[in-house]
């Protein structure tokens with residue numbers, strides 16, 4: 361297995377008849393969760409991924425599980441929870457830069473995950489562990505699970521990729537800052553947005569932020585500036601890699617997860633860091649071109665065409 365990821369995936373309901381929930385009578389049912397968005401991005405690019413989670417032992421949980429399995433992700437470590445329901449969220453997309461979400465996930469099945477749910481032998485098979493700052497925000501036991509999965513990854517030589525994915529609706533700013541800084545200090549590769557770096561360190565300058573993350577122990581920091589592109593920092597190098605232009609952003613949700621999938625894919629393919637970030641920018645841009653949290657994520661051919669690389673070249 362190349363990558364193992366852990367976190368909550370929910371049913372997503374999007375108003376159909378009006379972009380606003382208050383006027384909507386019909387909703388489309390999709391799925392969304394940062395970690396499975398990344399997993400789908402990776403399987404579409406040909407990588408082997410396992411997802412650790414819990415879903416409710418209910419209709420939503422069962423359809424979610426078959427969907428994730430259908431996208432080629434290993435779900436053998438996903439448990440069906442009888443005592444709690446599958447999480448749910450509503451997403452209003454008013455325009456490409458105006459999206460509102462409403463969560464119904466408190467006490468969800470995934471929020472009951474605990475360290476005893478982790479199978480060390482399974483995690484040890486992967487090269488990378490992907491985690492986000494959403495999971496520790498779900499409950500105290502989820503926070504403990506993330507700390508434990510990090511310990512397991514370190515003990516078994518996996519590289520830890522951490523996307524802070526700050527979700528202010530899920531916890532207090534004080535708690536979020538403390539935990540995100542704690543996890544960032546344990547990760548090898550960190551993928552914050554500049555706004556998240558600013559939230560964590562109170563600094564706005566990208567170079568200073570990159571250095572602060574490196575000083576905490578990261579080997580690679582990739583600092584995102586949205587559509588403009590991203591900086592990468594290592595102890596020896598710093599560079600800005602411009603993003604790809606898209607005419608219109610249709611749905612921005614999941615762009616960061618596409619970016620993370622592009623980074624991990626590039627690292628698995630052992631590309632130079634500049635190419636890793638270029639691929640990440642491209643996957644992130646493509647994720648914004650289709651309604652849904654992951655539906656726009658490309659396969660290799662779509663990615664090659666978007667990046668305008670010659671046919672036959674291994675990208």
Ligand code: KDG
Pocket residue numbers: 368392393394395397494527613614615616617653
């Ligand atoms: O990054 C996109 C995710 O935010 C979305 O798919 C839903 O995981 C989700 C969340 O917690 O908001």
